Amino acid sequence: MEQIQEAINQIKKLIELAIIEGGTIQKNNLIKTQIPINLLHDAAKSSLISNGVNKESIKPPLRDHKGELKLAGELKCKDQDICILPNNIKRNIEILNSESILRGQEDPYGKELTEHILSINVRSQLSSIGKNFDTLYERTFAEALNLHLRCPKMVLGEFYMVPVCAYDDQAGNNKQIGFKDKINIEKYIYAFSAINNRQKLVGEEYKYERVCLLIVDFSKSIPIIYNTDEQLKEDGLVPRNSSASINQMNFSTFTSTLLDVYKQRFGDGRLT
Numbered sequence: 575m576e577q578i579q580e581a582i583n584q585i586k587k588l589i590e591l592a593i594i595e596g597g598t599i600q601k602n603n604l605i606k607t608q609i610p611i612n613l614l615h616d617a618a619k620s621s622l623i624s625n626g627v628n629k630e631s632i633k634p635p636l637r638d639h640k641g642e643l644k645l646a647g648e649l650k651c652k653d654q655d656i657c658i659l660p661n662n663i664k665r666n667i668e669i670l671n672s673e674s675i676l677r678g679q680e681d682p683y684g685k686e687l688t689e690h691i692l693s694i695n696v697r698s699q700l701s702s703i704g705k706n707f708d709t710l711y712e713r714t715f716a717e718a719l720n721l722h723l724r725c726p727k728m729v730l731g732e733f734y735m736v737p738v739c740a741y742d743d744q745a746g747n748n749k750q751i752g753f754k755d756k757i758n759i760e761k762y763i764y765a766f767s768a769i770n771n772r773q774k775l776v777g778e779e780y781k782y783e784r785v786c787l788l789i790v791d792f793s794k795s796i797p798i799i800y801n802t803d804e805q806l807k808e809d810g811l812v813p814r815n816s817s818a819s820i821n822q823m824n825f826s827t828f829t830s831t832l833l834d835v836y837k838q839r840f841g842d843g844r845l846t
Contacts, residue, residue, distance in 0.1 A: 577620040578825050581613040582797045598746035605700050612639045614696050621829040627845050633657045645688050646681045647720030649674045656694040660844045663687045689725035698735040715769045715780040722779035729836045735788040753793045759811045763818035783835045786828035
């Protein structure tokens with residue numbers, strides 16, 4: 575957990591420095607650079623490496639954020655934030671023949687290699703929290719569906735950070751640090767639980783093998799990362815009688831669970 579706490583601490587420092595120096599405009603410009611979210615990318619990559627993944631197999635490499643692999647699913651091609659390439663499958667150029675906009679296009683990796691790639695996508699809502707939630711959520715499970723329809727055994731991870739409360743843009747306009755009211759965390763937990771922990775290759779293509787919902791309170795001097803249901807209930811973020819659970823979506827077991835699923839499907843030693 576040390577890597578992710580350091581990343582979150584740095585994100586808070588960068589955002590609040592931007593607000594103090596240039597207000598909400600500078601904060602939003604910082605977010606557009608993707609510098610904050612790239613810290614999450616590196617935390618996930620570091621966790622993979624600490625769990626035995628060969629760092630040379632990770633694309634883009636640790637602390638490098640260019641050169642994402644664009645993988646072909648059933649309906650579209652999409653850049654993947656983090657890919658781990660297997661050591662036993664080679665590229666095989668294929669011409670796609672699906673009944674979609676991809677028909678006739680070249681796939682530089684081929685279906686066999688694509689299916690054996692472990693892919694993780696990283697997202698966050700550092701601004702406009704709650705706005706366009708339905709669209710963002712639909713996009714999230716549509717991307718899993720797109721890849722699993724073509725490659726049913728493919729192991730996919732979704733790493734999604736949501737702040738407990740957003741930075742207050744009105745305060746930011748005056749170059750002051752402020753926070754809005756807390757968002758509905760229970761809604762996020764239910765939403766991502768519904769696309770977590772894929773068990774069946776047929777019928778659950780819209781799910782991820784593992785979701786990490788990183789719930790963070792940036793309003794504290796040292797940001798709090800919530801890892802258990804009890805923590806959330808103690809701080810009043812989830813009702814005591816709620817069945818919403820973060821226990822199977824925390825960061826501490828995110829990459830290790832993905833690697834365990836990969837080992838079960840494709841054998842040991844393929845990503846080391």
